[in-house]
Amino acid sequence: MTEPTLSRDAAHRRVLSNNLRDAARNSTELGSDPLRQRLGFGGRWTRRHWAHASLFASLGALVAAIVPGFSNTLQAPAGAQRTTMSLSLPPLALSKQQGQTGDSWQIVSVNHGETLSHLLDRLDVPETDQQRLLEHPGLKKSLAKLKPGTELAFDMPVGADGKPAALRSFRYDRDDSHRVELSLAGEKVAEKVIERPTETRTVVLSGKVGGSLYRSARKVGLSGGAIDTLTDDIFKYDIDFNSDVGANDRFSVVVEQTWREGELINTGPVLAATFTSGGKLYSGFRFVRDGKPEYFTADGRPLKRSFIRMPIPYARITSGFGMRRHPVLGRMRGHMGVDYAAGSGTPIMAAGDARVSFVGWKGGYGRTVILDHGRGYSTLYGHMSAFGNIRAGQRIAQGTMIGRVGSTGLATGPHLHYEFRINGVHRNPLSITMPPPEPLSGVQLAAFRSQVGPALTRIAKVENIIYAGDTGTRVAAALGRRGKKG
Numbered sequence: 001m002t003e004p005t006l007s008r009d010a011a012h013r014r015v016l017s018n019n020l021r022d023a024a025r026n027s028t029e030l031g032s033d034p035l036r037q038r039l040g041f042g043g044r045w046t047r048r049h050w051a052h053a054s055l056f057a058s059l060g061a062l063v064a065a066i067v068p069g070f071s072n073t074l075q076a077p078a079g080a081q082r083t084t085m086s087l088s089l090p091p092l093a094l095s096k097q098q099g100q101t102g103d104s105w106q107i108v109s110v111n112h113g114e115t116l117s118h119l120l121d122r123l124d125v126p127e128t129d130q131q132r133l134l135e136h137p138g139l140k141k142s143l144a145k146l147k148p149g150t151e152l153a154f155d156m157p158v159g160a161d162g163k164p165a166a167l168r169s170f171r172y173d174r175d176d177s178h179r180v181e182l183s184l185a186g187e188k189v190a191e192k193v194i195e196r197p198t199e200t201r202t203v204v205l206s207g208k209v210g211g212s213l214y215r216s217a218r219k220v221g222l223s224g225g226a227i228d229t230l231t232d233d234i235f236k237y238d239i240d241f242n243s244d245v246g247a248n249d250r251f252s253v254v255v256e257q258t259w260r261e262g263e264l265i266n267t268g269p270v271l272a273a274t275f276t277s278g279g280k281l282y283s284g285f286r287f288v289r290d291g292k293p294e295y296f297t298a299d300g301r302p303l304k305r306s307f308i309r310m311p312i313p314y315a316r317i318t319s320g321f322g323m324r325r326h327p328v329l330g331r332m333r334g335h336m337g338v339d340y341a342a343g344s345g346t347p348i349m350a351a352g353d354a355r356v357s358f359v360g361w362k363g364g365y366g367r368t369v370i371l372d373h374g375r376g377y378s379t380l381y382g383h384m385s386a387f388g389n390i391r392a393g394q395r396i397a398q399g400t401m402i403g404r405v406g407s408t409g410l411a412t413g414p415h416l417h418y419e420f421r422i423n424g425v426h427r428n429p430l431s432i433t434m435p436p437p438e439p440l441s442g443v444q445l446a447a448f449r450s451q452v453g454p455a456l457t458r459i460a461k462v463e464n465i466i467y468a469g470d471t472g473t474r475v476a477a478a479l480g481r482r483g484k485k486g
């Protein structure tokens with residue numbers, strides 16, 4: 001039980017992402033000229049090649065092509081607020097306000113684990129002022145969790161002794177678009193809220209895979225998290241990033257960016273994405289169903305499968321489902337599951353979204369986890385060397401690391417014993433038809449559909465500008481195609 005403190009989420013991401021992401025990072029590197037690699041050219045450069053090269057050079061500007069008005073149709077329900085008002089107040093970063101003549105502002109950066117009280121002590125703010133400030137309604141709540149590096153500003157005139165005589169004002173950023181100034185000069189603490197205009201734009205970021213999907217995607221402005229979404233949540237079922245992807249394949253991603261004073265301060269989740277590989281177009285769209293964001297095909301079917309086929313990555317099946325001589329007991333008996341050989345310590349993933357029904361020792365199974373997936377489905381994982389950070393009764397997502405391969409209980413060597421049950425009856429997980437996940441329907445489907453068309457149209461517009469000369473698939477023409485496959 002000495003599982004490292006790696007959070008469940010992080011572990012999950014690591015398990016799911018590593019292979020794909022490494023593949024993305026390490027895909028084909030040819031030669032040394034990075035431009036040639038990215039463009040996938042060999043041999044002599046023709047005039048057309050050079051034209052492409054210059055197109056590539058301008059790609060950085062084009063990929064950020066702003067798509068005005070689009071955000072009205074495709075927007076996360078959290079609804080980032082759009083403001084376009086222009087204020088006369090100079091909304092400088094706190095640190096830029098330092099050094100103005102005659103002011104006595106001090107900008108303080110929060111250290112790890114530091115609270116507002118710590119800071120006030122550190123700055124020698126007089127006790128009475130500290131109390132007045134901390135008692136101001138809402139302040140403690142606003143600043144309850146101070147992140148390291150957060151900047152706070154204190155206006156503190158210095159007395160004759162060189163020590164702060166009083167705290168005159170205090171400034172902090174309540175959120176991305178509101179700066180609060182508290183003045184202690186009068187009898188009461190006066191609060192002034194300064195609006196800092198932010199602008200949210202929906203943009204299409206697009207690029208070619210080139211030498212590395214990861215690097216190309218970073219270059220056009222996608223975050224590591226967004227790339228994980230592409231490889232792990234949207235395209236992993238259709239595209240094998242280890243082998244299927246070529247330098248000329250391209251991706252386009254719709255995201256919302258929040259800007260403030262010319263600075264990108266936040267990028268939202270992937271709203272829609274297309275991947276054109278070998279002339280085929282794949283796509284995925286974000287939609288929040290019952291409060292949970294999911295990715296769907298263009299016709300509203302979840303991209304996520306109800307169950308992943310193998311709960312450990314790249315394992316070897318050493319014993320199938322059915323009758324066999326038990327390797328430890330030596331008797332013939334039914335093998336009610338599938339054995340996967342893998343090194344001790346290999347992470348084991350939850351095969352589907354589930355409620356944990358058992359975590360503990362179970363006779364010959366050794367350290368065992370049983371998951372209840374609802375609708376009569378349950379799975380069992382035996383012989384573990386360690387458990388993940390889970391407990392009985394907890395709800396966990398597909399892919400959560402539930403434990404590690406081991407050889408506890410009746411096992412000859414490290415392997416995962418995996419059982420799949422439907423209404424209590426053992427079934428062969430390798431041959432049964434997995435239940436299809438619930439598609440969108442009714443009002444939700446209608447709402448979803450109204451977002452898909454505009455998203456694809458915008459992507460198509462941007463792609464048609466950037467890849468004008470390419471003979472790739474036209475995005476708009478392929479609308480809905482993806483849904484026709486299994």
Ligand SMILES: [Zn+2]
Nearest residue numbers: 337338339417
């Ligand atoms: Zn077994």
